Amino acid sequence: MLIDLHTHSRVSDGTESPRALMRSAAQAGVDVVALTDHDQTAGWAEAAEAAEDYGVGFVPGMEISCKTSTGISVHLLSYLHDPKDPGLLAEVDRARDSRVLRARRMVELLGEDFPISWELVQEHTADGATMGRPHIADALVAAGVVSTRTEAFESVLTPRSRYYVGHFAIEPAHAVRLVRAAGGVPVFAHPVASARGRVVGHEVFEEMIAAGLMGLEIEHRDNPEHGRHMLRRIAAEHGLIATGSSDYHGAGKPNRLGENSTSVEALGLILAAGTGSAPVGVDIR
Template identity: 55%
Template structure:
């Protein structure tokens, strides 16, 4: 089915508000031809998405948004077409999910000293087996009437400047790129221009990731800042990286809409050709 290509979405398996099946139906309603399911540090939503998309003509690209960290910076890596049974990747993502859970419990404990919120409130905002994260804490704050919506919770309470934030374990980006490649996947840096020109990755550091197998940069994303995008577009051209565009859709969890940024068909073709760990369906 021809149509726009959106390579970054989330379901309730991580911090989206729709099940994988509901996400597929939303993608069809939005007129997409291809959608990638990229939940945080997990592949557990793939089977449901594949089943829902069967016979519809919609292509579902299996993916994951891999949490990484360099010093204090949180860096996300989109990992397409990995082998979900790859042992090293499974062990590392399990470690990240467990660290996310411990971090979330600690944040809630601190919040409870100042707000009417408990861990049970957070659990009520998650689905079975979901990767628990700060968005679920934000949803609990909304449910308790402490914040107007998820965005307000992040802006007014969960922002690091208010003292409730704490980091969680995540591997270095270089190690993550190597893990994704070893699992047959295709790594693309997610929204790498959100902090602006003064904090964009250096050409030298990007080159190290490229040498390890980095395949592309997600430059068409609503949170990327134009000055940094211009710099990264030059780097992409220099290193021969693909450029992708995506919505980073979270259902009702974010204002991002399916298909608001898209990827060119020839770029998708290159990603599908490069990935050997799993296959797109549809």
């Protein structure tokens, strides 16, 4: 069984609608897929309906933007939480609103040197989508400033760029507690993806585990092999669920559906622990 628990649609920064994403998963031979848009659950209903149509198991999820007190970005995957839980919803809404303000300021700065405008960025953002740097990257590609999203992130959109602006994000351990309170299963996404920027030290892992962290996304293209060894050791020491996934964004990134996967046993543990929402068409018996 091929299980991919980390994908994105146009509801955040992917390039496919939730329905198209489920179709792509079926075509790629994926048996179970989780939709984990950034700070958004608006794609769940469409994805669930499409998953039934295409014969794919669907796990509702979300990727939460977090940040440590030292400014290091952390992403937390949440599976099967209650999308209407007031505590989690309030913090996620705050983070999403902050992303919009941050994007506007970055576009203002970029507009001083490049032919890019807020209107152009909006043209590359689906209605209601969580605004992020990928949408700015798409606008830069359309304006001929860069050739690809990847080139944009490696140049003008890198945190080291003068155009970069930070945004509010939830403290990681607090996010873990919110997810657990909402009946969800919190899993640390690509924890050692050092090519993306600074990664956290053991003290943050310990804080998140003490707060109720339940899993680590280990098999991910951005986790270097030596980092995966460390993550497997941490998972074994603390009884954490080990997952793997593609982090698929459609045409926005080279990641391919099912390129890394989660075991049936790990999925079973997630399904048993999540109480805030229900999977659709998932049978692992």
